[in-house]
């Protein structure tokens with residue numbers, strides 16, 4: 041009898057849980073409309089949210105799943121900058137495709153452990169297949185090792201760790217103290233700020249970052265790079281790697297990849313291309329020419345959770361030197377399931393140990409739309425970037441960056457960017473940010489990141505912006 045009661049209780053519980061999945065389906069069907077017609081920017085204080093959570097969730101009394109789900113959804117709708125809103129012109133956080141959302145759910149449901157190939161052969165091979173396809177698009181050789189990461193920061197960290205292992209095979213044993221010369225990494229002020237954190241995390245220290253000048257076009261200046269590398273060699277330092285950015289965070293600028301590739305080859309420097317956002321342009325026939333030279337990279341960062349429009353976190357790291365990857369991350373432990381001689385286990389070739397099935401999001405979305413369908417998404421956003429540029433210029437704004445990618449930095453005389461933005465948010469017109477390019481005053485930065493942004497959205501935003509004090513022509 042006891043067993044029967046227990047079984048029934050278990051069935052009921054399962055029934056409720058399945059009902060919760062139906063609720064997710066219902067919410068997915070309406071979320072686009074709800075977000076599109078709702079506010080973009082929340083106004084809330086930490087105290088308000090903390091008080092709300094304290095009053096409802098002491099975790100002493102269980103709360104039914106459907107009630108918590110409903111509550112969490114209303115919190116997310118109210119208290120979030122809606123990055124999937126068509127008028128979110130933000131920091132590379134995309135609107136997501138339905139296929140990639142479904143993939144995230146499937147990954148959670150099956151919960152495969154990708155640390156080793158043997159535990160999750162299907163999931164590992166799906167990731168490998170997807171990454172090999174993209175590595176081919178970048179023009180990397182067949183032996184390239186690639187893996188999914190939590191995001192661009194982990195990929196860039198991997199690049200520095202692997203470049204160090206490549207240049208200093210003794211490093212794994214002796215550590216940085218044991219090196220005869222101190223490594224130097226070359227970046228520009230346009231490189232992602234995460235490299236400062238990476239310099240600290242790796243023990244290299246901030247002093248190991250050498251800032252190379254940018255020209256007026258905000259691209260790395262080859263002459264200054266050459267000068268700084270020569271100076272460092274003369275001072276007894278060990279120039280290690282050059283970080284080129286393909287689609288800089290602030291201005292969407294692509295560094296001169298072919299020149300930098302050639303220079304790195306001549307100087308025996310590691311050439312890393314941080315294409316966290318801009319890398320997706322490689323699948324667009326109209327844009328891929330702007331990435332010429334990327335095929336020469338020793339390593340590449342490219343995020344699926346940026347311009348490939350899949351949910352966070354999904355970064356990718358590509359490296360053409362398998363031995364360097366292995367010497368950076370190799371691990372031998374008895375408790376991990378048996379090795380498969382012909383494949384690399386992810387825990388021995390990446391920073392992570394336990395590993396989520398990150399790559400399914402990109403695989404499913406690509407399989408569903410096909411390469412041409414995906415290229416269309418990217419080109420549509422690029423067109424919207426052009427529409428935005430033209431519309432701003434027509435309304436008297438001055439465009440201050442140059443890039444073929446859909447990221448527009450702009451200003452006008454007397455603009456105080458922070459004041460302008462707070463009014464923009466208050467009126468729920470759009471979300472965009474401010475950015476400082478070089479030594480000038482902060483300007484406005486708007487990046488088309490949504491597959492849903494239309495020409496009508498853009499024209500409306502630009503019109504409404506002229507009604508804000510400081511925004512009128």
Ligand SMILES: Cc1ncc(COP(=O)(O)O)c(C=O)c1O
Nearest residue numbers: 132191192193194232289314316
């Ligand atoms: C050029 C570039 N590199 C690296 C990163 C860091 O990526 P993530 O936020 O995915 O860690 C970003 C983030 O915007 C970026 O723009």
